[in-house]
Amino acid sequence: MSEEFTHVTDEGTAQMVDVGAKEDAKRRAVAQGAIRLRAETVDSIREDTVEKGDVLTTARIGAIQAVKHTWERVPMCHQIPITNIDTSFELDTETVTLEVAVETVGKTGCEMEAIDGVTAGLTVIWDMVKSAEKADDGSYPDTAIEDIRVVTKFVEGRESEQ
Numbered sequence: 001m002s003e004e005f006t007h008v009t010d011e012g013t014a015q016m017v018d019v020g021a022k023e024d025a026k027r028r029a030v031a032q033g034a035i036r037l038r039a040e041t042v043d044s045i046r047e048d049t050v051e052k053g054d055v056l057t058t059a060r061i062g063a064i065q066a067v068k069h070t071w072e073r074v075p076m077c078h079q080i081p082i083t084n085i086d087t088s089f090e091l092d093t094e095t096v097t098l099e100v101a102v103e104t105v106g107k108t109g110c111e112m113e114a115i116d117g118v119t120a121g122l123t124v125i126w127d128m129v130k131s132a133e134k135a136d137d138g139s140y141p142d143t144a145i146e147d148i149r150v151v152t153k154f155v156e157g158r159e160s161e162q
Helices: 039-047 055-073 111-133
Strands: 025-036 082-091 095-106 144-155
Touching (some): 025 111
Antiparallel strands (some): 082 095
């Protein structure tokens, strides 16, 4: 791993990396994360009986919106042309796992967009079920967003899928 920080100038100030000389390539990143909930809450999501509405559709829309606006929230992130976004959910007994796959053709990758999509989608889920998850003291002892990570990264012409 390089010890050079690419987002810091020699003077120590933050900078956006110049990717202008890089060749365009097809790129794909997949991120994943989960939200831990009460079993009854997951059942309500599965049965589409949550008071606020269709949790998974709303979370999907939130994830897609986040992907498209990542460059506005992550200071050194380039605005990239998104060519595809796929979202999928897996519901277990006490967790909802969200996977977001992002594709682009450009000079830089889309890992931040995939991570941002997962984070936003899981936050939407929490927002939509928080009344069912809230304890009498106002806390959320059974609720946690966990394990957000990039699970694969692909750059056309490089066999570096993780």
